[in-house]
Structures are given as C-alpha cells and as structure tokens.
Amino acid sequence: SAVISQKPSRDICQRGTSLTIQCQVDSQVTMMFWYRQQPGQSLTLIATANQGSEATYESGFVIDKFPISRPNLTFSTLTVSNMSPEDSSIYLCSVDGRGNIQYFGAGTRLSVL
Amino acid sequence: GENVEQHPSTLSVQEGDSAVIKCTYSDSASNYFPWYKQELGKRPQLIIDIRSNVGEKKDQRIAVTLNKTAKHFSLHITETQPEDSAVYFCATTERGGADGLTFGKGTHLIIQP
Numbered sequence: 297s298a299v300i301s302q303k304p305s306r307d308i309c310q311r312g313t314s315l316t317i318q319c320q321v322d323s324q325v326t327m328m329f330w331y332r333q334q335p336g337q338s339l340t341l342i343a344t345a346n347q348g349s350e351a352t353y354e355s356g357f358v359i360d361k362f363p364i365s366r367p368n369l370t371f372s373t374l375t376v377s378n379m380s381p382e383d384s385s386i387y388l389c390s391v392d393g394r395g396n397i398q399y400f401g402a403g404t405r406l407s408v409l
Numbered sequence: 410g411e412n413v414e415q416h417p418s419t420l421s422v423q424e425g426d427s428a429v430i431k432c433t434y435s436d437s438a439s440n441y442f443p444w445y446k447q448e449l450g451k452r453p454q455l456i457i458d459i460r461s462n463v464g465e466k467k468d469q470r471i472a473v474t475l476n477k478t479a480k481h482f483s484l485h486i487t488e489t490q491p492e493d494s495a496v497y498f499c500a501t502t503e504r505g506g507a508d509g510l511t512f513g514k515g516t517h518l519i520i521q522p
Contacts, residue, residue: 329509338498339453341509354509355410388452392507397443400452 298323298393302401309379309408316375317404319389324369327392330362333403334385342387345372379408411436415499415513423521428489430516432499433481439501442475442482443510448495456497457484486518494520 299322309315319328330342343351343364351364365373376383386403393399412435422428432442440461445453459466459473459482466473470489475482486493496517500510 327507338512338514339510341511344509396441396504396507397455397458398510399455400445402452 297397298325298391298399300389300391300399300401302389302404304404305402306405307407309406311380311408313379314375314377315379315406316373317387317389319372319374319401321370321391323393325391325393326369328366328372329390329392329398330364330372330374331388331390331400332385333388339388342374376406379406381408384408411439411501411511413499413501413511413513415516417516418514419517419519421519421521422489424491425488428484428486428493428518430484430497430499430518431481432483432501432513433479434501434511435480436501436503437477437480438503441502441504441508442473443500444473444484445498445500445512446495447498447515453498489518489520491520491522494518 301320303318328345331339333339341354342357343353345351345364345366347366347369363375384407386405388403390398390400415432443458446456447453457471457473459475470487472485496515498515499513502508502510
C-alpha cells in the first residue's frame, strides 16, 4: 500500500484565516483526492486532483474556498480559505494506489475558533 | 449524483456472533464497492472490496456480497472479536480507485464481551 504523509496533523485557527494542508505520497500516483469528515460523520469528497490539470470540485465545494495544488505526481495541497467555525472538520487526502485501491492519509484535524 | 444508504447506523453484537451491514446505491454505473474500517482517531482502512463482475468475496472472517440487480451490497463479519469494534463505511464509485468515492453514513459496530 502507499505511504501517505499529511501535515499538519492538527491545528487550531482563528476565523478569517487560511490553512494549507500538505499531502505527500511515497510513490507516483495519478489521482489524489481530498475529503472532509465532519465530527461523527461520514466522508465527503471535496475534489479530485490530477497532476497537470485543474482540480475537479464536487457539488457544494468551490475553488475560491478550497484551492488545491498538484505540482507533481507525489504531492498535493488543500487550502481552507477564510475559515469559519463551520470549517472545523477532519480533512483527509487519499491516493489511487496499487490495484486501483484508495489509501488514506491520517488526516488533519482542524478547529476554527 | 450517486446516493448510498447504509444500515444500521449502530449495531451491537455479542462476541463470537456474526454482524451484517447493508448498503444500497442508486447509480447503476457503479462497479466498485469497497468497505472501510475506521477506529477512533484513525484513518479509514480498506478491509475488503468487490467489483461488479463477482457476486461474493471472502477474506477469512470477512465477506462481501453484491446484488447488482437490486443495487445493494453487504458486509458480513463472522466470529466477531473485540477488535472488530469500529465504524464501518461502505462506498461506491464507477472506476475503482481512480474515482472519488461516495460513502455511506457509517455503522458503529459494538462487540459486547
């Protein structure tokens, strides 16, 4: 399975600020994904990041709020912009790994005050 | 878009008994059906998956069955053990790990000693 490192593991932020979350994988992967998991809830896909093209966002998520970069085949970032308390969640990246299986990072636990 | 219903939301079973979790989906184009286990504070881990060209798949105490006509699939855990206690999520997609996953709401499985 792919080894995925996500940073930071947790953060506490003030409303109105932005946080960039990094996702690094130990092998080249075509697709990387970003999910949100609100407290006690399921996972919801935010966007799909394919290297060399713009990220594809799901309904309810927009680029201005969640800009994503995918500069190469092992790295991606998700920025949560102009944060409000409603953005408090766990943000997870995942990759399309060997066998067409998705593997998840450990997540970033974000609290917005 | 795809809609995945998962039942029950909570399941309590005696240690050694079997547990069954069911999911239904709406998109007939879905052809990949993974199950993830998430322990408290941890990342989702794939425990078993099935693709639409098979009806059942087993891995030791865990099995998944798929009924494409009825658009439902189920997770079966036999001889449950305390370490099976976790939240289980079903998911679907059209292109395996190359697509973002649509998740069910999750089932909190409690194994009673």
